[in-house]
Amino acid sequence: MNIRVLHQLFRYECDVHMATGGEHAIEVCKALLPDLILLDVVMEGMDGHEVCRRLKADPLTQHIPIIFLSANGEADDEAIGLELGAVDYIGKPFNPMIVRARVKTHLTLKRQGDYLRSMAMLDGLTGVANRRKLEARLEAAWSQACRDNGPLSLILIDVDHFKKYNDHYGHQRGDQCLRRLAMALAATLNRPYDLLARYGGEEFACLLPDTDLAGAERVAQKMLAAVAELRIEHLASEVGPQVSLSLGVASVLASARLTPQELLRCADEQLYLAKAGGRARVCARFYEEDAAEISAR
The missing domain is CATH 3.40.50.2300 (Response regulator)
Incomplete structure (x- = not known):
């Protein structure tokens, strides 16, 4: 040539x-x-x-x-x-x-x-990325983090008692609520390669490449505060009179021994703990491969 x-x-x-x-x-x-x-x-x-x-x-x-x-x-x-x-x-x-x-x-x-x-790759209701795009970006971000031996973080976000919101206010108001939440959550992200996605129903996910646990927790707390500032009425909630979020944060040093699914599972476990602990809060964990699993190999 x-x-x-x-x-x-x-x-x-x-x-x-x-x-x-x-x-x-x-x-x-x-x-x-x-x-x-x-x-x-x-x-x-x-x-x-x-x-x-x-x-x-x-x-x-x-x-x-x-x-x-x-x-x-x-x-x-x-x-x-x-x-x-x-x-x-x-x-x-x-x-x-x-x-x-x-x-x-x-x-x-x-x-x-x-x-x-x-x-x-976009969610038709909220305009943010959909689950398919999140999964594709997670795979790419995981590969990059493995090459760089760098951190990768994921936040899973659940709208507290959203089914009760829909039952109380109707699905049209529910859709409006999700759109406002998506805009508020997206506004907390400053870097072009951070990704907010609608994960399904009333769940969102946020992928944070090259971000350690402390940085991901800061983003999660910003999201919690941003939604609180919206002051969206939710009189059917058992948490309080306004719409709130529960957030599970997981961070990992990516390696060939681990998989993106383990990061997802860890974030899901932290989300479960946030909901079990009273909701409207952040639970976070740095994921490390279990020592027993390593020795077994």
Whole structure:
């Protein structure tokens, strides 16, 4: 692939970043998450097929379209690239105008696909992320935390006695209440990579990458206070005359020995303790693998 020619071809239309080897290409893609990748089959070290295989296996990069460019015009070579997940294959020597046209086409398709995926990942009632998006982001955040050997925290949030709220005020008021709560909870998050999701019914979840237990507890307390400030009447509640929350916080140092499901389970246990302890409160725990389990392995 003539990198300089391609750079000149697209430099006025988009940001172009270059990598000269397979390992470097993977690093650049994970760091920048480009809209499209032009990939030569023959590169120093790792070949293009292996780069494609690894990018498609990573949840962080698997949706990025890849176009192969190759001097090998064999049909088998093209088939291998397409089977690995590439969206197109252009032989060399290439016509710059054809490359530009195909790149534009696949960028348009990528943006349309991104829009449809984003709509499928939103909760229709509250406008925040839905459970599907939370689960996808949790997997990606877990992988990143394992690579960085860093902390990852999760908050599960339950609206206290919400069934009684619906019974007392009606489901229309209940829906309005959930929308107001979602807005208030989302407003407590300051970083673009923090995620609030509707987990189901009257439950929300908040994913906090690169956040330790103390930081996650602070966020949970902010959420508790933000909802209290709304002063939404709830005369059917057994906690008090206003809508309140119970929150379970779990934090972990992610590792290959653990799974995201263990973080979820720990947060759920803390939520149960918050509800059993009288509700309208935060319970938190740093999750550590049980020593007996480690020794058993």
